[in-house]
Amino acid sequence: MNVGIPGGLLYFRYGKLWSSFLDALGVEVVESGETTRSILSSGVSKAENESCLAVKVFYGHVMALRDEVDALFIPRLVSVKKRTHTCPKMLGLPDLARAATEDKLPIISPTIDFQKGLWSNYRAVYSTGRIFTSNPLRIIRAGIKAWGEHRRYLEKLTQGLEPRHVLNGEESENLCEGRELRIGVIGHHYNVYDTFTTMSLLDRLKGMGVDVITADMVPEELREKALKRLPKYIYWSYEQEIAGAILACTQYGLVDGIIFMISFPCGPDSIIRVICEHENKMMGNIPMMTLIMDEHTGEGGFLTRIEAFVDMLRRKKRRMEETEEMEEAVIPA
Amino acid sequence: MMITWPHMGSLEVVLSSIFEELQLDYMLPPPNSERTLDLGARHGPEFACFPLKTTLGNFIEAIENGADTLIMVAGKGPCRFGFYAETQRRILMEAGYDFRMYQLEFEPRMIPNTIRNLRILKQGRSWMSLVRAIKFAFAKGEVIDKLEQQALRQRWMDRDKGATTAALKKCYEMISGAGTYASLSRVEEEAFKSMLSVPRVEREEIKIGIVGEFYLVLEPFFNLNVEEQLGDLGACLERSVYFTDWLRPSTENPISGHPASESEEAARPYLTHFVGGEGIQSVGHAVIYKRLGFDGVVHLMPFTCMPETIAKSILPRVSQDVGIPVLSLVIDEMTGKAGVSTRLEAFVDLARSRRRAVDIKPQLQPTLT
Numbered sequence: 211m212n213v214g215i216p217g218g219l220l221y222f223r224y225g226k227l228w229s230s231f232l233d234a235l236g237v238e239v240v241e242s243g244e245t246t247r248s249i250l251s252s253g254v255s256k257a258e259n260e261s262c263l264a265v266k267v268f269y270g271h272v273m274a275l276r277d278e279v280d281a282l283f284i285p286r287l288v289s290v291k292k293r294t295h296t297c298p299k300m301l302g303l304p305d306l307a308r309a310a311t312e313d314k315l316p317i318i319s320p321t322i323d324f325q326k327g328l329w330s331n332y333r334a335v336y337s338t339g340r341i342f343t344s345n346p347l348r349i350i351r352a353g354i355k356a357w358g359e360h361r362r363y364l365e366k367l368t369q370g371l372e373p374r375h376v377l378n379g380e381e382s383e384n385l386c387e388g389r390e391l392r393i394g395v396i397g398h399h400y401n402v403y404d405t406f407t408t409m410s411l412l413d414r415l416k417g418m419g420v421d422v423i424t425a426d427m428v429p430e431e432l433r434e435k436a437l438k439r440l441p442k443y444i445y446w447s448y449e450q451e452i453a454g455a456i457l458a459c460t461q462y463g464l465v466d467g468i469i470f471m472i473s474f475p476c477g478p479d480s481i482i483r484v485i486c487e488h489e490n491k492m493m494g495n496i497p498m499m500t501l502i503m504d505e506h507t508g509e510g511g512f513l514t515r516i517e518a519f520v521d522m523l524r525r526k527k528r529r530m531e532e533t534e535e536m537e538e539a540v541i542p543a
Numbered sequence: 544m545m546i547t548w549p550h551m552g553s554l555e556v557v558l559s560s561i562f563e564e565l566q567l568d569y570m571l572p573p574p575n576s577e578r579t580l581d582l583g584a585r586h587g588p589e590f591a592c593f594p595l596k597t598t599l600g601n602f603i604e605a606i607e608n609g610a611d612t613l614i615m616v617a618g619k620g621p622c623r624f625g626f627y628a629e630t631q632r633r634i635l636m637e638a639g640y641d642f643r644m645y646q647l648e649f650e651p652r653m654i655p656n657t658i659r660n661l662r663i664l665k666q667g668r669s670w671m672s673l674v675r676a677i678k679f680a681f682a683k684g685e686v687i688d689k690l691e692q693q694a695l696r697q698r699w700m701d702r703d704k705g706a707t708t709a710a711l712k713k714c715y716e717m718i719s720g721a722g723t724y725a726s727l728s729r730v731e732e733e734a735f736k737s738m739l740s741v742p743r744v745e746r747e748e749i750k751i752g753i754v755g756e757f758y759l760v761l762e763p764f765f766n767l768n769v770e771e772q773l774g775d776l777g778a779c780l781e782r783s784v785y786f787t788d789w790l791r792p793s794t795e796n797p798i799s800g801h802p803a804s805e806s807e808e809a810a811r812p813y814l815t816h817f818v819g820g821e822g823i824q825s826v827g828h829a830v831i832y833k834r835l836g837f838d839g840v841v842h843l844m845p846f847t848c849m850p851e852t853i854a855k856s857i858l859p860r861v862s863q864d865v866g867i868p869v870l871s872l873v874i875d876e877m878t879g880k881a882g883v884s885t886r887l888e889a890f891v892d893l894a895r896s897r898r899r900a901v902d903i904k905p906q907l908q909p910t911l912t
């Protein structure tokens with residue numbers, strides 16, 4: 211039996227966990243790989259007009275796998291942290307996939323919900339394992355192994371490696387190596403790390419001599435601490451990370467500028483954007499640019515904006531250094 | 544302290560009844576208009592959902608007219624509605640308006656905060672009188688909902704177009720004038736009598752259900768009077784959510800007749816998990832309406848609404864599976880009235896011809912054998 215894992219949405223975060231879990235159970239895992247133009251266009255034609263770009267890409271991945279696999283593995287992540295939810299689209303994701311494949315393909319969708327405590331999650335994982343093997347020990351061992359792999363994967367992301375290099379096991383340059391400028395590229399995993407829809411933004415920034423900090427690379431304690439500023443608790447799991455990262459970047463001056471990546475029309479991000487821009491303005495006003503991507507985004511316009519933003523930051527930094535030098539020159543005299 | 548709140552269907556009657564009972568100052572924002580929409584869209588975030596923009600527009604117009612205390616409900620998600628108040632507070636602050644905003648949250652953890660806010664809002668009136676006022680206002684809301692339901696069921700038979708709507712408007716006034724439970728029940732009786740006495744003509748019946756996001760279903764100005772338009776086209780209507788259904792903590796015995804558990808059960812083959820807002824109810828009600836022999840379902844959603852986007856992705860599948868036509872109307876500040884009217888007309892025609900086809904079939908069969 212071979213099982214397909216669509217390479218969109220949460221794959222950028224949990225792909226390693228899922229594939230190594232299924233792998234350890236002796237399942238042949240088929241991945242749809244990186245987004246391509248044909249995946250995007252098939253997704254756009256299949257998905258609902260109003261869904262966000264990331265969901266459209268996800269549909270494309272599902273379509274790409276549809277004829278090659280016996281089943282699809284699409285977990286339903288309801289909540290990954292106490293008192294939070296994921297985005298409604300993720301709550302309904304297996305049902306969306308079922309509607310998209312017209313019920314022709316079985317979909318394995320364990321429900322992970324940390325509001326309900328550990329036991330129900332254990333049961334969800336265990337019953338998924340039982341589909342493939344009747345040996346309980348093997349399921350538990352696979353779970354432990356997959357969790358370890360997942361931790362190592364996330365650890366590498368916090369060190370500044372890109373997911374596709376980590377997943378392929380390639381050596382690569384670190385995103386943050388002490389180059390001239392440092393920019394925070396903050397957004398959902400699937401918005402920041404998807405090389406096709408972001409038009410290899412991370413590589414381009416590296417090429418311009420810019421260090422990149424992603425939300426993963428901002429230490430969790432700083433994120434949590436920065437979030438305490440907000441009067442209202444953010445109830446979306448991944449938005450907490452994003453808002454925390456942006457606020458920490460401004461509060462502690464971790465970066466020279468922030469690029470906030472949003473896919474059109476992301477619901478939670480539209481709210482988080484207002485809150486972050488407002489807080490940023492009140493705190494210290496680090497230059498912040500919001501890039502909104504959809505399937506019509508042209509490469510030319512996209513590049514121009516990034517180049518202009520980087521140039522602006524560079525000039526700002528140089529001017530600040532010059533004034534500092536001048537002040538230093540004045541003091542001895 | 545001049546209290547105000549955004550428009551939403553019969554909310555104005557219910558809340559003004561509370562404040563009048565407590566003899567507190569309040570003012571309604573100017574009626575919804577193009578300007579409300581303009582203001583909301585100008586200040587609001589680009590792809591925030593439509594109700595956020597319209598209620599923001601209400602707030603701005605109310606502040607311009609002298610209100611300084613805004614009331615807004617907040618929540619715990621996963622729908623964006625829970626964050627409206629916080630977002631709007633920041634936007635209004637940035638735009639330089641002078642106001643206080645009180646957020647009422649009913650999540651257990653936030654109850655102390657809500658009680659604190661209510662204490663400020665009630666300005667020294669006793670808690671008992673507040674509870675009494677709320678209870679009475681709720682009773683009024685229920686009467687209004689029942690009348691609206693009656694209007695939906697009878698508008699299609701009107702001899703003179705608009706007669707039911709006019710009668711309903713008169714009923715609203717009668718109800719807001721009622722001061723005691725006794726007078727309320729008298730008014731209810733009278734109102735039903737006046738509704739039922741609207742002259743009728745015999746017509747060919749078709750039944751259409753309205754499902755979707757509650758704000759758009761409840762707010763006639765922004766759903767472009769879908770209910771009236773459909774009624775005038777000759778459709779007997781039923782809708783999935785009424786104002787007090789949405790307000791009531793328990794989901795049993797709603798005015799709409801189908802408790803949440805029933806619609807979740809009906810949605811199960813297509814949507815198995817709560818997705819926030821009314822997503823699952825929209826899918827479930829479409830199935831229920833088919834079971835009840837309806838001829839079509841109109842699905843209303845604001846542009847970018849997350850739960851309804853999921854419902855919209857799944858509804859075509861439901862429609863194919865159970866065999867009921869579904870028309871999804873996505874509404875935002877760009878939606879034109881003519882476009883919606885044309886689509887509604889076409890949809891009613893389609894539903895009617897389907898009904899005729901079904902009615903004719905049994906007559907054909909005997910001649911064939």
